[in-house]
Amino acid sequence: MKLVTAVIKPFKLEDVKSALEAFGVHGLTVGEVSGYGRQKGHTEVYRGAEYTVDFVPKIRLDVVVSDGDAADVVDVIVKAAATGQIGDGKVWTTPVDDMVRVRTGERGPDAL
Amino acid sequence: MPFDFSKIDTGNTAWVLASAALVLLMTPGLAFFYGGMVRVKNVLGMLMQNYVAIGIVSVLWVLVAYSLAFGKSGFGGFAGDLHQFGLGHMGEQVAGYQGPLAQTIPPLVFVAFQLMFAVITPALITGATADRLKFGAYCVFIAVWLVLVYAPIAHWVFSPEGWLFQRGAEDFAGGTVVHANAGAAGLAVALILGKRLGWKKDPMRPHNLPFTLLGAGLLWFGWFGFNAGSALGANNLAGYAFVNTNTATAAAMLGWILVEKLRDGKPTTLGAASGAVAGLVAITPAAGFVSPMGSIALGFIAGALCSLAVLLKYKLGYDDALDVVGVHLVGGVAGALLIGFFGTKTVGGANGLFYGGGAHLLGIQAEAVGAAVGYSFVATLIIAKVIDLVMGLRITTDQEREGMDLVLHGETAYEMGGTGGGTFAGTHGAPGSVAITQHSTAGV
Numbered sequence: 001m002k003l004v005t006a007v008i009k010p011f012k013l014e015d016v017k018s019a020l021e022a023f024g025v026h027g028l029t030v031g032e033v034s035g036y037g038r039q040k041g042h043t044e045v046y047r048g049a050e051y052t053v054d055f056v057p058k059i060r061l062d063v064v065v066s067d068g069d070a071a072d073v074v075d076v077i078v079k080a081a082a083t084g085q086i087g088d089g090k091v092w093t094t095p096v097d098d099m100v101r102v103r104t105g106e107r108g109p110d111a112l
Numbered sequence: 113m114p115f116d117f118s119k120i121d122t123g124n125t126a127w128v129l130a131s132a133a134l135v136l137l138m139t140p141g142l143a144f145f146y147g148g149m150v151r152v153k154n155v156l157g158m159l160m161q162n163y164v165a166i167g168i169v170s171v172l173w174v175l176v177a178y179s180l181a182f183g184k185s186g187f188g189g190f191a192g193d194l195h196q197f198g199l200g201h202m203g204e205q206v207a208g209y210q211g212p213l214a215q216t217i218p219p220l221v222f223v224a225f226q227l228m229f230a231v232i233t234p235a236l237i238t239g240a241t242a243d244r245l246k247f248g249a250y251c252v253f254i255a256v257w258l259v260l261v262y263a264p265i266a267h268w269v270f271s272p273e274g275w276l277f278q279r280g281a282e283d284f285a286g287g288t289v290v291h292a293n294a295g296a297a298g299l300a301v302a303l304i305l306g307k308r309l310g311w312k313k314d315p316m317r318p319h320n321l322p323f324t325l326l327g328a329g330l331l332w333f334g335w336f337g338f339n340a341g342s343a344l345g346a347n348n349l350a351g352y353a354f355v356n357t358n359t360a361t362a363a364a365m366l367g368w369i370l371v372e373k374l375r376d377g378k379p380t381t382l383g384a385a386s387g388a389v390a391g392l393v394a395i396t397p398a399a400g401f402v403s404p405m406g407s408i409a410l411g412f413i414a415g416a417l418c419s420l421a422v423l424l425k426y427k428l429g430y431d432d433a434l435d436v437v438g439v440h441l442v443g444g445v446a447g448a449l450l451i452g453f454f455g456t457k458t459v460g461g462a463n464g465l466f467y468g469g470g471a472h473l474l475g476i477q478a479e480a481v482g483a484a485v486g487y488s489f490v491a492t493l494i495i496a497k498v499i500d501l502v503m504g505l506r507i508t509t510d511q512e513r514e515g516m517d518l519v520l521h522g523e524t525a526y527e528m529g530g531t532g533g534g535t536f537a538g539t540h541g542a543p544g545s546v547a548i549t550q551h552s553t554a555g556v
Contacts, residue, residue, distance in 0.1 A: 029216060043370075044317065045376045045377075045380065046317060046380070046382055047383070047386060047419075047422045047423075047435060047438075048317060048372075048375065048376060048419070048422060048423045049378075049423075049426065051315045051316075051317055052315075053315070053317075111292070
């Protein structure tokens with residue numbers, strides 16, 4: 001199993017969710033996060049005083065999939081999240097040792 | 113002199129009572145206007161200072177402050193005498209209000225209306241001192257300040273017994289007494305307190321601009337009571353004050369965001385709210401003395417001027433956190449002086465420079481606002497310094513990092529998502545209640 005993690009632009013969440021559903025992914029965990037990459041932050045001006053804001057709002061999305069699906073799921077997310085502009089985010093995968101469905105106690109790929 | 117209760121006009125009385133309630137609402141409005149601008153760890157500290165001003169000033173007003181402001185001149189003309197201590201002698205006319213000034217509302221209604229002005233004036237100061245003023249020291253400060261600064265200045269300018277009133281100074285609803293006064297005092301306390309930790313280095317962005325705009329809206333609404341209520345009657349003068357207040361506020365909002373568009377590239381919501389408040393401040397002294405056309409000019413000038421004045425602190429190096437100087441001192445002084453140009457007899461008061469009255473009125477206005485600002489600044493410096501020496505005015509560095517909400521009040525403003533955790537730990541003081549960890553309140 002693989003954990004696919006993506007950090008994307010907040011307004012792209014719906015597109016990514018729809019694309020994953022169409023692919024056949026049936027569960028998703030998302031959270032609001034802040035961060036920066038090459039995009040860096042932005043500036044805001046309050047009563048003429050300028051502040052740099054280093055961490056910009058992003059959505060972090062986690063989904064565990066089978067080893068065979070991982071590469072495709074990454075492609076699906078990348079395609080759906082892309083705008084071509086700087087700040088589109090990143091997607092990466094991590095190996096997962098084990099997994100349990102809390103309600104039934106099923107383990108491993110059965111819990112997906 | 114006994115008040116002639118047969119002269120009471122019920123329409124006037126109803127309007128002034130309603131106006132008093134409108135003006136009360138301005139202080140919660142101010143609390144949210146300021147509260148939205150501070151960082152998330154200090155929002156309750158800010159709201160609390162504003163709300164407790166209602167508590168402290170209301171009690172002191174009944175006890176002594178009303179009498180000191182509106183009693184017959186005593187103490188060598190410095191303030192009113194103590195004849196109305198504890199609101200005694202309410203069957204007598206308010207000192208000096210006779211002849212053409214004779215009131216048609218019960219003296220007690222005048223007391224209620226003026227109380228609300230006394231409440232918001234010290235509350236205005238909290239914008240300058242945001243994020244670092246100790247709560248206990250603040251409570252002592254506003255009590256002393258109300259008696260030694262607000263009451264005397266209100267006496268000089270508002271009371272017909274006062275020396276500036278008798279010189280012909282015009283302050284319709286408190287540009288000098290409320291705004292220039294609070295602005296000068298805010299500067300004084302901010303200087304004694306020193307700058308916030310990390311000022312001009314750390315991000316100190318407003319944490320909730322919708323609150324700030326909501327607060328500005330409540331201020332705008334309540335301000336109709338402040339200004340149109342100051343006609344002390346439901347009459348044509350109140351109509352002028354109402355229209356002028358709205359017009360100047362609108363023009364000032366436009367003036368502020370125009371400057372922003374030209375200077376910063378984008379008009380901001382904070383600028384719109386700030387411009388509106390700057391306009392409200394500037395029209396306050398002038399509401400019953402200028403024409404609606406004059407109020408457009410006055411408001412626009414005030415909005416543009418204040419949008420530039422808020423940058424002074426970065427040049428001069430004082431941390432007036434939420435721009436009480438830039439908005440209330442500058443706006444209040446500008447409004448008071450602009451009467452000297454735009455004042456017109458056709459509305460009320462004397463003619464200013466643009467209406468053939470020469471520079472006479474402008475001179476008197478400058479004298480009055482100069483006396484009030486000078487006295488307020490010096491007296492407040494002394495009061496703040498003495499309180500600082502006796503009990504300390506500023507929270508500790510650790511407390512300031514932690515934030516006022518938790519350190520001073522043991523509360524958190526926002527519970528988002530319910531993941532705070534913890535357990536119920538019993539109640540305080542009830543028989544058989546669970547022992548509760550006493551958190552340190554040292555220096556609070």
